[in-house]
Amino acid sequence: MADLKSGRGEIFTELNSDNLRKHFRKKNKKLVNKETTVTEAVKDYIKDGDYISVGGFGGVRIPTAILHEILRQEKKDLGFSGHVSTHDCQILSAGKSFNRCDAAYIVGLEARGLSRHARKVFQSGNIKVTEWSNAALSWRFKAAAMGLPFLPAKTMLGTDTFEYSAGKEILCPFTGEKLLALPALHPDVAVIHVHRADVYGNCQIDGIIVADDDIAKAAKKVIITTEKIIDNEEIRNDPGKTIIPFWLVDAVIEVPFGSYPGNMPGEYFSDEEHLFEWLKVENDEAEFEEFLSKNIYSCSDFNEYITKNGGIEKMRKLRRLEKFI
Amino acid sequence: MSIEYNNMELMITIAARNLEDGAVVIVGTGVPCAAAMLAQKTKSPNLTILFEAGGVAPQLPAMPISVGDSRTTHRGIKATTMADIMEMCQAGLVDYCFLGGAQIDKYGNMNSTVIGDYYKPKTRFPGSGGANDLASLTWRTMVVCPQSQRRFTDKVDFITTPGYLTGGNSREEAGLPKGTGPYRVITDIGVYGYHDESKEMELLFLNPGKTIVDVRENSGFEILIAENHGIIEPPTDEELRILREEVDPDKIIIGRS
Numbered sequence: 332m333a334d335l336k337s338g339r340g341e342i343f344t345e346l347n348s349d350n351l352r353k354h355f356r357k358k359n360k361k362l363v364n365k366e367t368t369v370t371e372a373v374k375d376y377i378k379d380g381d382y383i384s385v386g387g388f389g390g391v392r393i394p395t396a397i398l399h400e401i402l403r404q405e406k407k408d409l410g411f412s413g414h415v416s417t418h419d420c421q422i423l424s425a426g427k428s429f430n431r432c433d434a435a436y437i438v439g440l441e442a443r444g445l446s447r448h449a450r451k452v453f454q455s456g457n458i459k460v461t462e463w464s465n466a467a468l469s470w471r472f473k474a475a476a477m478g479l480p481f482l483p484a485k486t487m488l489g490t491d492t493f494e495y496s497a498g499k500e501i502l503c504p505f506t507g508e509k510l511l512a513l514p515a516l517h518p519d520v521a522v523i524h525v526h527r528a529d530v531y532g533n534c535q536i537d538g539i540i541v542a543d544d545d546i547a548k549a550a551k552k553v554i555i556t557t558e559k560i561i562d563n564e565e566i567r568n569d570p571g572k573t574i575i576p577f578w579l580v581d582a583v584i585e586v587p588f589g590s591y592p593g594n595m596p597g598e599y600f601s602d603e604e605h606l607f608e609w610l611k612v613e614n615d616e617a618e619f620e621e622f623l624s625k626n627i628y629s630c631s632d633f634n635e636y637i638t639k640n641g642g643i644e645k646m647r648k649l650r651r652l653e654k655f656i
Numbered sequence: 657m658s659i660e661y662n663n664m665e666l667m668i669t670i671a672a673r674n675l676e677d678g679a680v681v682i683v684g685t686g687v688p689c690a691a692a693m694l695a696q697k698t699k700s701p702n703l704t705i706l707f708e709a710g711g712v713a714p715q716l717p718a719m720p721i722s723v724g725d726s727r728t729t730h731r732g733i734k735a736t737t738m739a740d741i742m743e744m745c746q747a748g749l750v751d752y753c754f755l756g757g758a759q760i761d762k763y764g765n766m767n768s769t770v771i772g773d774y775y776k777p778k779t780r781f782p783g784s785g786g787a788n789d790l791a792s793l794t795w796r797t798m799v800v801c802p803q804s805q806r807r808f809t810d811k812v813d814f815i816t817t818p819g820y821l822t823g824g825n826s827r828e829e830a831g832l833p834k835g836t837g838p839y840r841v842i843t844d845i846g847v848y849g850y851h852d853e854s855k856e857m858e859l860l861f862l863n864p865g866k867t868i869v870d871v872r873e874n875s876g877f878e879i880l881i882a883e884n885h886g887i888i889e890p891p892t893d894e895e896l897r898i899l900r901e902e903v904d905p906d907k908i909i910i911g912r913s
Contacts, residue, residue, distance in 0.1 A: 387724075388709045388722065388723075388724030389722065389724070390721075390722050390724075390725070391709070391722055391724040391725055391726075413783070415709070415724065415785060417722070434783050435783055435784055435785060436782045436783055436784070436785035436786075437780075437782055437783060438780055438781070438782055439781070439782035441685055441721065441722045441723065442685040442686055442720075442721050442722070442908075443721065445781070445782070450779070450780050453777070453780040454776070454777050454778070454779070454780050455776075456775060456776035462769065462783060462784075463783075463784070464784040464785070464786065464787075464788040464789045465708060465738060465742070465784065465785055465786040465789060466738070466739070466742035466745075466746075466786065466788075466789035466793075467789070469737070469738045469739040469742060470739060470742070472739075473739050484746065485746055485792065485793060485831065485832065485833055486742075486746070486788060486789045486792045486793060487784075487788055487789075487792065488792065488818075488830045488831040488832050489815075489818050489821045489826070489827065489830025489831065489832060490765075490788060490815040490816065490817065490818045490821075491769070491774075491814045491815040491816065492769070492783070492784050492788050492815070492816050492817070495774055500831065508831065509830075509831030510831065511831070537735075538710075538726060538729055538735045539709050539710030539711060539724055539728070539729060539735045539736065539737070540710060540735070540736065540737045541709055541710060541724065541737060541738050542737060542738055542739060544737065545737075545739065594722070594725045594726055596725075596726040596729065596735075597726065600725075600726070601721065601722075601725065603721065653726060655717060655718075
């Protein structure tokens with residue numbers, strides 16, 4: 332008989348299907364206006380100690396305004412899923428906001444290089460980390476979205492990524508083959524930026540969806556920021572375009588250019604100069620502190636951050652870049 | 657005499673030649689992406705390029721900065737979810753993955769997670785990202801990276817991404833899909849495959865002007881030398897022109913050499 336192994340990592344989120352079903356039963360399924368502000372949404376829906384999952388892809392379609400507000404409200408002891416967490420990981424690391432992480436991709440900004448500060452945070456030994464791959468986290472969200480405690484997969488087997496995960500080897504009851512069981516991942520809060528939403532939380536996304544359809548179903552609470560609020564009629568005219576339906580959503584905030592300095596597919600490209608500057612100032616503590624103070628802590632809202640970084644002229648430039656004009 | 661070229665240009669060109677028309681390849685940013693673009697613009701116009709974040713079959717207008725940025729769906733066939741892409745890999749639909757190298761050992765195992773103790777690492781790197789999945793689930797894993805003793809290491813600190821694990825049948829015994837595994841490593845010195853039985857890395861081709869001594873001096877482990885190893889043809893003028901003018905005009909990747 333095969334010797335079945337278990338990863339030694341910790342599971343940070345709720346797994347009991349009955350408790351979760353009870354929670355989802357109580358969600359308000361009435362079509363009610365959920366518009367609020369960034370400040371109120373973070374105050375009302377994100378508690379110290381919560382586990383959060385950020386939608387998008389690190390530097391693509393990210394809810395930057397909410398992430399900055401998490402820092403301004405000095406949220407503590409959060410957990411988060413590092414599912415290609417690039418600039419989002421960099422922001423959360425800047426705020427000493429978290430103490431645990433499911434890591435598939437952290438501390439880097441892909442082709443741009445590594446975040447010195449985020450690495451320092453993870454090298455401190457103060458963050459609990461459980462290791463995964465991107466597919467593993469995607470399928471953990473999918474299991475949660477399906478209302479199941481786990482899903483089997485054929486990835487990660489035989490590696491240290493498995494050894495330091497919280498997955499378990501199992502045997503297929505039908506074929507006998509060895510599989511990896513991935514535990515469902517139900518975040519306390521999902522924070523997702525979309526192209527268009529109505530006031531009830533029906534959301535449309537252009538371009539890649541990454542895992543956001545499943546994250547929205549998996550999370551106990553969902554905060555949506557949207558490039559623009561659209562009329563419910565627009566949703567009803569093209570229901571095939573709804574990626575996240577209203578009953579999953581708790582809060583909706585209109586934040587134009589809300590993915591800045593990240594890319595918003597079809598709308599504006601990433602601000603590579605600003606992201607490069609961010610990586611550069613991390614090399615000097617005093618400079619980094621000043622940078623954060625200017626761009627986050629002294630800003631009353633997201634609009635101020637945009638204004639300080641070139642305002643509408645910069646946004647025009649990024650729009651043209653996105654469309655190769 | 658042909659045009660001069662640098663190591664990056666050489667590696668990208670060799671990598672591109674390994675992607676045949678009609679194949680499906682999933683790539684990361686940087687050199688692998690440049691190789692797929694070059695292949696598409698030379699001998700493999702019907703190469704299907706996938707990106708793990710959800711981009712399917714784009715006609716890449718420029719080098720993506722992120723495997724999820726909007727260029728990865730430009731004039732594409734579909735923009736989907738990461739689960740969808742990974743499920744295609746798991747179902748056996750994807751021929752190749754093309755990864756950039758970190759630390760690699762003689763069985764093709766790679767580390768991109770930590771140096772030192774896992775719980776208090778000396779250096780923390782990003783982790784698997786999609787690399788473990790792609791190397792576990794696609795049919796053939798190709799790696800492209802400059803070669804040095806530091807990169808070609810006898811023992812990786814952490815197996816982030818599976819190669820042939822401990823060699824022989826160990827990969828299959830671990831439960832990874834049958835018939836999958838490392839296929840080629842393309843470096844500035846040569847092109848490597850893996851021994852049929854032991855699954856150890858083996859020299860298949862030397863790059864122009866390189867020697868067996870270069871192979872050995874730039875590896876922390878003993879590399880097998882295939883008896884009939886060949887010599888790589890240098891990049892043609894046409895390959896270099898397309899690479900420089902159409903694939904990477906801003907020299908984002910080829911300027912790194």
